[in-house]
Amino acid sequence: MIRILLADDQHLVRAGLRMLCDSAPDMEVVGEAENGREAERLAEQVHPDVVVMDLNMPGVDGISATGRILAQRPSTRVLVLTTFGDDDHLYPALTAGACGFLLKDAAPTELLDGIRKAAAGESPFSQAVLQRLVRRAVQAREVTPxxxxxxxxxxxxxxxxxxxxxxxxxxxxxxxxxxxxxxxxxxxxxxxxxxxxxxxxxxxxxxxxx
Incomplete structure (x- = not known):
């Protein structure tokens, strides 16, 4: 069973995510946080396998929370789920240790698959985000294959x-x-x-x- 912590400041978003995850027989939502600080606290209490993390939240944002959670629990997998797929959000999240990056317009099956991949140690990315990572690496010559x-x-x-x-x-x-x-x-x-x-x-x- 994959233990999931949801972190998003919008109650309706969290409710929808909980319903989706609860519909999967191999997933269990063990906590909900409405900001980064609460996500940090709950991660210590409920020991999730995967944190589904929004980035823009009041107080402590998702990027800061990701870094702090992984500093305390490096085995936890943080999967970003956000409206914003631009570089200003993508690269700081990856630098903080997020294992994957999905956009909120992803299909429900893509999100569930992404959570499973994150729990299995893989790195799920929305297709558009992955393509941009490749393009940027090529343009900046940051990758020596x-x-x-x-x-x-x-x-x-x-x-x-x-x-x-x-x-x-x-x-x-x-x-x-x-x-x-x-x-x-x-x-x-x-x-x-x-x-x-x-x-x-x-x-x-x-x-x-x-």
Whole structure:
């Protein structure tokens, strides 16, 4: 069971998120916070696996709360869920230690999938956000990718689509292969490119010649 703490200053948003999470058989909402300070306090009390964190909250904001929660409980996963997908919010949140970044216009299934990925140690990102990360890395030349050698033609196809921000299901549909096959290719790609997670793999894809 994935233990979830919701942090958002809007009661209706929290209520909707609770209903969504409670509808999933593998999730349990163990607390709700309306600001960053309350999120810090509850994280110490209820020990969540995943904190679904808004960024713009009164008092202590979500970015500050993320850093403080992870300083006390580094095993906790903080998944940002926000209206704002601009760089002024994205990069400070990632620097604070957030493991993923989803926008509030995400589909309910995308959010539930993102929470599961966060709990499993992965880094869920909205497609538009991931694409911007790749573009910025390429433009700023901040990423020096591992040499991409020994890839099969299919692995190159999968890598290219990962770099464009597509999910496993979308990749499977586009390439007419099974999701399990996509996962197998991604595991192989991570090993071949020395990428510890999907975000790093996407950055490699964005700077490699495929």
């Amino acid at each position: 591992a040499p991409v050698r020994g890839l099969t033609a299919r692995e190159r196809d999968v890598l290219r689509l990962v770099g464009e921000g597509f999910t496993n299901a979308e990749i499977a549909e586009r390439l007419h292969i099974g999701i399990t096959t996509v996962k197998t290719h991604i595991t192989a790609l991570m090993a071949k490119t020395d990428s510890p997670n999907r975000v790093r793999l996407a950055l490699v894809a964005g700077t490699a010649e495929l």
